[in-house]
Structures are given as C-alpha cells and as structure tokens.
Amino acid sequence: MASTNGNLVTGILANLPMFRHTPAATLASLARKSRTLHMPRGSTIARRGEELPGLMAVAYGLVKLSLRGEASEKVLRLVGAGDTFGEAVLFLEKPLPVDISTLADTLIVVVPADPLLVMIDSEPGFARAMLAAMSQRLHALVTDFEAATVHRANERLAAYLVSLVDPDGPSTAMLPASKTVIAARLGITKETLSRLLRRFAQEGMIAVGRRQITLLDRERLNAAARGTG
C-alpha cells in the first residue's frame, strides 16, 4: 500500500541517525518512494533464505531477528521504534541469514533499495552515515559475540540488566519482551533465566516483579558482569 501520509513517513525517516544530515527535499522524495507495512503481533516478516524488499525502519512496535536451531532459537537482535534492520542484505546478493517476526503490533517503513543506492553516490555524507551505521552494528555484534562465547550465563544476565536502566536515572526498568524471549536473547533457556533471576534477587542485587526489574546494587551487578563477583 503506497503511503497516503507522506508526512508521517518523512518524519520517521528524518529521525533515523543515518538520515540526520539528509536535506528535507531529498528525504521527502525518499519517503514518497517508500511504503508502510503494518503487521500484527506474531507475524512473520521474512524467513531465512528469503530477501527483503528494502531497508526496514520500525515506526512503532517490536521486531525480532532470530536464528533457529531445531527446537531452540537464539534471538540475535530486538529492533524497536526508531531503529532499522536489513542494511546488510541491501548491499549483498546473499539471502537473509535470520528469521524475522513481530513481537508486538508493528509499523514498518520500507525504503526500497534503488533510491538508497542512488543516494550513496549523489548525496554527500550519506555514504559515510551508512558506513557508520553498519560499523556500529558490527561493533554491537562483536560485543554480543564476546558475551555469548567468553562470558557465562550469569555474567551475561548481569550485564544485560545493567544495560536496561539509564545510568543516572531511576533503578527500575521494564523488560522489553517476555522472559522467554529475553532468555533466547541472552542465549539461555527460560528455566535458567528464572533460576538466575531468583539467585540475584536472593543475593539482594535486584528485585523482580513480573516484568519489572529494580536494581538494588549496581556495584555488585557490575562486578558480576565482569565475573569479578
């Protein structure tokens, strides 16, 4: 469905870091070539092996990129409002290496590949913004890779909990998804997550209430994240 509400789409694009320095006119033109994709919670957007119709920007909702081994799954990334995915497959002939689905009612802006490729050559600074975005993604992946391979489950969880809350704000945060999904994100089973949360709570480091987590002792959590606890 071609968007009848160009302003909305333009606004969403304008707030993405990679378009921070793109002139308004160019952005409006890009928005006109884009379309929106509305998906209810639990929909499959694409499966491993398929292709993506363009760069995907999440306007609202929550998208899950995951790897599936028989039975269990590993969540590679959760993409929320104001974030994008699909950059890498734009510039490559390769098919998607992940499954993509929604964890909430979600609106996505689909920016087709062609105008983006044109912009890379014509719009000064855009290529660099895109490279910076991809570098960031690469960096984040390396960090996750490190967590998954050299740190243990309790360290990963501690680091994750700390990352959930604003460093100098209140110590309370909501989990962005169900504990089952969070567990898959952390590369552990829901059972292990449950046990670790209880242990942390018993040790007085956190308090848990449904999806709400309160950090009671950030010092010790940070130590635990480093394996120094």
Next chain:
Amino acid sequence: MASTNGNLVTGILANLPMFRHTPAATLASLARKSRTLHMPRGSTIARRGEELPGLMAVAYGLVKLSLRGEASEKVLRLVGAGDTFGEAVLFLEKPLPVDISTLADTLIVVVPADPLLVMIDSEPGFARAMLAAMSQRLHALVTDFEAATVHRANERLAAYLVSLVDPDGPSTAMLPASKTVIAARLGITKETLSRLLRRFAQEGMIAVGRRQITLLDRERLNAAARGTG
C-alpha cells in the same frame, strides 16, 4: 617507515575487492600515502581499547583478531594475505573491541583513514564497494555467531573442515594455524578438538596427519555439520 616501493603497495591494494573498480591513478596516490608495517611472528599489533592507524591490508602472513577472557581466548577471525581488517573502527569513534597479533611473519599495508574518507565522497562506486565489504563481514559474523550459539562443537568442527577444502578440488587441506589456535577459533579447547578429530578419524570421516586433513566422506561430514548425523 614510508614505503620506498610504491609498486608493491599499489599492487597489493589493487588486488583487494574494495579497490577493484578504483582507477589506477587514484590507487597510486593512495599507495603513496600508505605505509608498510613489518611484524615478526608473535608480535602484538594492537590491544583492545586502542585505536588503529588506518585500514589494514595483509600482504603476506597471518593475523589473529581475538577476544580475551581470563585464561582462555576466543579467536574472532584469522586474516590472511589479500584480506583486510579494521574497516569498522575507521568509521566509528569507538576503540578496538579485540586484541590483534601476528601468527606468522607478516607484512601489512596501512592505509590512513583520511584519504579513504575523501575517496568515499569523491570516487564513485567506492562507497558501495566499502559497504559491500562491510556487509560481507557482518554476514560472516552472523554465521559464526550462529555456529557458536546454536551448533555444538562437533557440528562446528565438521562445518569448518568442509569449509577448508575447495568443493571440487582435492580432499586434502592444511590447517592455517596450530591446533591450539584453531580450537580457539572454533570456540573449544585444544583438548576437545583433539578428541573430536580422533573421533571423526575413527569413524572414517577424515584422516589426520600433523596439520594435514583429508576428507574421506564429505557426505557424512556435511550431515554432521547439520547435526543430522
């Protein structure tokens, strides 16, 4: 040390995929601004937290990018002749997330960041080549991530062994590094690697001689890599 042998450097750069479509004159100019870095086996090129002086292209030798947890280490990537590293940190303010050292006597061409950034804006097609290179890297990392998190040690090893040999060439290949390093690359200990190799050999899937590996049954190896064995 500024290179006194511009031809050599130009040739090395010309053979990198990302410069495939760069005009010879531009390449020569870039080569003039580059320098070479000769490091004996076992040298540390940079440590986590430091910065890199530019894009690093390996002319000959072998470079190891690794993550270190106390005691054990995980090898993220082995970079051989004709390959590059350090792209991501060029476009980001972030420090290196890995330790970098040489596993053999190595010559590196260091291409400083500034002229590359200029080329991104001025040289049509170069930005896209760079984006393609980074996409490839991202894709490879996702593949490794999947291997490390959803596949088991024997599956990872089977997949790795298959990837070592040319699909329609001879069934024999040399390990690119010591078994200790290969083990760290696969995210297992050298002891486990040793046991798995023996098991594969006993089951008639491979033959092992020092660093030489011969695949005797690719079918079963592929099955093992998929966990279907």
Next chain:
DNA sequence: GCCTGGAATTGATCTATAGCAAGGCAACGC
C-alpha cells in the same frame, strides 16, 4: 645423534547449563 621446549594427545574428573516434567499464577473470555 641428542637435547629441549612448545604442541598435541590422553585419561580422569568436575560443573554449568540443558532438558524434562510437574505445578502455579495472572489475565482474559464467557
């Protein structure tokens, strides 16, 4: 040829985390 040091093998344990099974709890429709 003989030593010497790093790499590889092998065996004997140990442990973190998975897997299974059986509830428990909150939310929602009727």
Next chain:
DNA sequence: GCGTTGCCTTGCTATAGATCAATTCCAGGC
C-alpha cells in the same frame, strides 16, 4: 464466577565440554 491459555517457576536428572594432570611427540639447534 470459573475454566482456559500462556507464561513462568521449581525440582530432578543428564551431559557436553571444561579443567586438571600426566605423558608423548616432534622440530630445530648444537
């Protein structure tokens, strides 16, 4: 209210792979 349906929790057991501890195997230097 009261089942039904999805999470989530909790206890028990199983296991892949790590860790510890000896050897053994080479390759290179003298």
